Amino acid sequence: MSDKAIFVEKQYLGREFIPITIRLVLAMFCFAAYFFTDERERNGDLLIVVGFAIIIISIIMGFLLHFGTRVQNKSILLNGLWTARLVKIDLNSIVKVEKGIYSRYLFNNPVYNLHTKGTIRFYAAGNDAIHLTDRDGLLYIIGSQHANEFLRAIQEEMKK
Numbered sequence: 001m002s003d004k005a006i007f008v009e010k011q012y013l014g015r016e017f018i019p020i021t022i023r024l025v026l027a028m029f030c031f032a033a034y035f036f037t038d039e040r041e042r043n044g045d046l047l048i049v050v051g052f053a054i055i056i057i058s059i060i061m062g063f064l065l066h067f068g069t070r071v072q073n074k075s076i077l078l079n080g081l082w083t084a085r086l087v088k089i090d091l092n093s094i095v096k097v098e099k100g101i102y103s104r105y106l107f108n109n110p111v112y113n114l115h116t117k118g119t120i121r122f123y124a125a126g127n128d129a130i131h132l133t134d135r136d137g138l139l140y141i142i143g144s145q146h147a148n149e150f151l152r153a154i155q156e157e158m159k160k
Helices: 017-035 042-061 147-159
Strands: 005-010 067-073 074-080 087-090 093-099 111-116 120-122 128-134 139-143
Touching: 005 147, 017 042, 067 147, 093 147, 128 147
Parallel strands: 120 139
Antiparallel strands: 005 067, 067 074, 074 087, 093 128, 111 120, 128 139
C-alpha cells in the first residue's frame, strides 16, 4: 500500500461568498455611520475601529483551515482544526457512494464531525457533497468544492 494520497482538498473558513459579503456590508455600515456622526463624537470613533476590525478578521479567516480531506489506502481521512480529532472512514465498510447537494438551504454553517439523526456531516463551503452510506446505515455527508474529483477518487480506491 502506498502512502501517497490520490485526492487532497483543503477547505477554509472565511472563503465562502455569502459570509464575506455580510461581513463587508457590516464594515461599510460602520464606516458610513462614522462618516455621518456629528462632529466626530468620541463614540463615533468606535465605529471606525469596529469597521477595520471586521475587515482584519475577514482577512485572517480567509487563511484559517477548517478541515482537510485525503483519500488514500482505501480510506478517507478528515483532519480538522487544532484540537479536532482525525476522522478515518474505511472504504471497505461503505456500500453506496453518490454525489449530491449538501443542503437545500442557502446559508449553511461550517461543521466538522456533526452527528445528527443518523448522519455525520463535514462542511466548510460550496453546494456539492459526497454521500457515503456504510453497512450499518450511517450516512456520511462530506461537503466538497471538487465533488466530481472526490467521487472519482473514492470509486477508484474502492475498486482496488
